[in-house]
Amino acid sequence: MKTITTPVPALDKAIRVCNFLAEKGNATFSQIYLGVDLPKSSTSTLLNAMVAHGMLRQERDKYSLGLLLFELGNKAIQHFDIKTVATPLLAELRDSTNLTCHLGVLEGGAAIYLLKMESPQAVVVRSWEGKRLSLYSSGLGKVLLAWQEEQEIDDLLPESEPFTAYTEKTITRRAIYKQQLAEIRQRGWACDDEEDCIGVRCISAPVRNAQGDVIAAISVSGVLFQLPEEKWQEIANQVQHTCSLLSTLIQA
Structure with a gap:
């Protein structure tokens, strides 16, 4: 998939994480920062924020896409x-x-x-x-x-x-x-x-x-x-x- 870079790097990183998990289903912290090629130091903060907003779910040591994305996706398709x-x-x-x-x-x-x-x-x-x-x-x-x-x-x-x-x-x-x-x-x-x-x-x-x-x-x-x-x-x-x-x- 084509990687898009915009003037908003935080958003770019979040989208890359979502695309990675959409393909993998679920992944650990290490798999995410290595697979998406993100700095380890900032990945934890990013994942915590995405979990807080409902974009991701965390179960033990693994992350997956959250229900917020499902809800937004359904609304987008309806349009x-x-x-x-x-x-x-x-x-x-x-x-x-x-x-x-x-x-x-x-x-x-x-x-x-x-x-x-x-x-x-x-x-x-x-x-x-x-x-x-x-x-x-x-x-x-x-x-x-x-x-x-x-x-x-x-x-x-x-x-x-x-x-x-x-x-x-x-x-x-x-x-x-x-x-x-x-x-x-x-x-x-x-x-x-x-x-x-x-x-x-x-x-x-x-x-x-x-x-x-x-x-x-x-x-x-x-x-x-x-x-x-x-x-x-x-x-x-x-x-x-x-x-x-x-x-x-x-x-x-």
């Missing part, structure tokens, strides 16, 4: 009108494909799920509203990045931060990744073929505003037998149709 408009459309897509459907946006250097519609089938895809996704290994992340300016792509995925191989299929070479983005722009949809999670595939397409800018993406996810390669185009057509409907509604 996204696109989520309300998209809900019935994603429900229809879920019912027609029997796949888990997501709506996501680009925010803070990551792809974030705003809405999830769980598949009616017994197969469960582990995800949740508010989850942050990789921009290079997830189908939704690829779509959100594919139509960005070249400089924006480089800023979001700086050379100083190597791609992590989440699975043996994750693309870790930038040249190959950028070639894939060009292919996504040409065909209009993206696929994650077990690149983010072994055994899970995803197909995603863009949602556009009145100016034609990509402002969100819709994806469907499932395990291998639900998304065999011979059905990718058929399912991509359904996802693109839903994206077109949502684009029309938000442009009205």
Whole structure:
């Protein structure tokens, strides 16, 4: 994830701690100051303040995200009108494909799920509203990045931060990744073929505003037998149709 530096270093440090714990789940004092690269002397004061404000919880020697962030996150999501408009459309897509459907946006250097519609089938895809996704290994992340300016792509995925191989299929070479983005722009949809999670595939397409800018993406996810390669185009057509409907509604 891109590290942002502002004229308010205390806030920057708190955000870095939150992002670290969002990824790790929980961590000790030592794991936090080493993982976030903060001075040991000031980390204790920072963590105590974050606990006092409800941003973090402390249980014995471990810290985790606090309920304040959950409450604020829910309120923020409620303010996204696109989520309300998209809900019935994603429900229809879920019912027609029997796949888990997501709506996501680009925010803070990551792809974030705003809405999830769980598949009616017994197969469960582990995800949740508010989850942050990789921009290079997830189908939704690829779509959100594919139509960005070249400089924006480089800023979001700086050379100083190597791609992590989440699975043996994750693309870790930038040249190959950028070639894939060009292919996504040409065909209009993206696929994650077990690149983010072994055994899970995803197909995603863009949602556009009145100016034609990509402002969100819709994806469907499932395990291998639900998304065999011979059905990718058929399912991509359904996802693109839903994206077109949502684009029309938000442009009205």
